[in-house]
Amino acid sequence: MKASDVVKQIQEAVGEAEKTGIRELQFSNLNAYLANVLATAVEQERGEPSMTEAQANHQLEVWKAQLSAHSTMSVEMFKSAVEAGQTALRSAIVINGGAAATVLAFAGNAITKGPILPGMPLLTHIGTALLWFMFGLGGAGIATGFRYLSQFAYNVSHGGAARWGRAGAVSNVVSICLGVGSFFAFFVGGVAAYHAIVLPTT
Missing domain, CATH: 1.20.120 (Four Helix Bundle (Hemerythrin (Met), subunit A))
Known part of the structure; x- marks a missing residue:
């Protein structure tokens, strides 16, 4: 989960609370919500690959170039x-x-x-x-x-x-x-x- 996604989720949660007429937020509820978001982000990060697709393609091209140069040499x-x-x-x-x-x-x-x-x-x-x-x-x-x-x-x-x-x-x-x-x-x-x-x- 990206940082922008976390900020968007917090903004959406605050907006939904404001629509229901809540004007004040309790710190205990906010902390519980943030802990839940953090746990979700950590779980998603564990499942994400160590590099993006663009980085993987770049590494593949570098490896192919090195292999070709080594073979030619x-x-x-x-x-x-x-x-x-x-x-x-x-x-x-x-x-x-x-x-x-x-x-x-x-x-x-x-x-x-x-x-x-x-x-x-x-x-x-x-x-x-x-x-x-x-x-x-x-x-x-x-x-x-x-x-x-x-x-x-x-x-x-x-x-x-x-x-x-x-x-x-x-x-x-x-x-x-x-x-x-x-x-x-x-x-x-x-x-x-x-x-x-x-x-x-x-």
């Missing part, structure tokens, strides 16, 4: 993570493949144009570098396959299959480890190639 973060992983694997494939091709070209020129025979320290170090580059290239390729498997498993797990979700998580971890190993193999192969050129006799 989650989707964009997922897309950025996928694109970052794809870019990293492509970079690993390019740098390891390019390094392997460079080492092969160097070894070919060294054998055909110089007095270098198979088994010499230079070719041994170059072969070691080439092997590491091939490990890096193969690891990046396998990581790409596990990346696809993880996305497939996550897609299937949306239907409620928990085991597919676990499989997707495992595939994702394997893909990350292989990607990191691919970059590690590139650096190890680069060190081996450095030793082959700078310190060919060691």
